[in-house]
Amino acid sequence: MNSEFFQDYYPDDVSHCYGRGRLNEQGLQLKSRWDGEETVAIFEPRPYHTAIPGFVYGGLLASLVDCHGTGTAAAAGYRAAGRDLGTEPPLRYVTAKLQVEYLRPTPLGVPLEVRGRIVEVKGRKVVVSITVAANNEICARGEVIAVQMPEAMTPK
Numbered sequence: 691m692n693s694e695f696f697q698d699y700y701p702d703d704v705s706h707c708y709g710r711g712r713l714n715e716q717g718l719q720l721k722s723r724w725d726g727e728e729t730v731a732i733f734e735p736r737p738y739h740t741a742i743p744g745f746v747y748g749g750l751l752a753s754l755v756d757c758h759g760t761g762t763a764a765a766a767g768y769r770a771a772g773r774d775l776g777t778e779p780p781l782r783y784v785t786a787k788l789q790v791e792y793l794r795p796t797p798l799g800v801p802l803e804v805r806g807r808i809v810e811v812k813g814r815k816v817v818v819s820i821t822v823a824a825n826n827e828i829c830a831r832g833e834v835i836a837v838q839m840p841e842a843m844t845p846k
Contacts, residue, residue: 695721696729696761699776718753722761722806729762729806735798746796751830754804755820756788759834762806763816767838770811783816783836796822796829814838 693699697720722731733754741747763783768775796802802824809817815837822830 694723696723696765696775697721700764700780700782718757720754720757720761720804722758722765722804724765725805727807729758729765731758731761731804732801733804734801737798740798744798746798746802746824746829748790748792748830751792751796751822752788752790752832754802754822755790755830755832756785756834758804758806759788759818759820759832760785760836762808762818762820763834763836766808766811766816766818782839784839785834786815786837787835788832789834790830790832792830794827794829797824800824802829809833 718733720731720733722729731754735746735750739747739750760783764781765775767781767783768777771781773781802822805821805823807819809819811817815835818834818836820832820834821828
């Protein structure tokens with residue numbers, strides 16, 4: 691496969707996540723990629739992602755931080771192991787801790803830029819710092835502590 695998006699490399703059996711699963715037609719289908727040493731995803735909220743007219747629902751922002759963070763963690767895990775995305779065995783990460791800080795109201799009707807920066811890669815854990823910006827202004831920031839998906843969660 692020759693895609694720039696991390697999520698395109700996820701095996702089918704773990705591609706159903708509401709936030710980033712390419713096989714979830716009802717989901718956000720967030721697409722993350724490397725941009726130098728950072729990661730980036732662009733997402734345009736739909737009218738139904740409304741908190742109050744004209745502004746984005748905060749839960750959506752938390753989902754973007756969460757899903758971009760775990761996607762970034764997977765890519766960082768592959769990079770730290772010196773492996774190409776999608777090589778076997780797959781590296782999948784889940785959220786162990788999510789922290790979101792809302793800095794200003796986020797306007798609806800404009801693309802949101804979600805950026806990630808790797809803070810730490812240590813064993814099975816990756817820490818990612820995330821920002822969400824609209825019109826080049828950071829509206830939310832957060833941190834995701836992601837861990838490799840436990841064996842018990844692996845689809846059978």
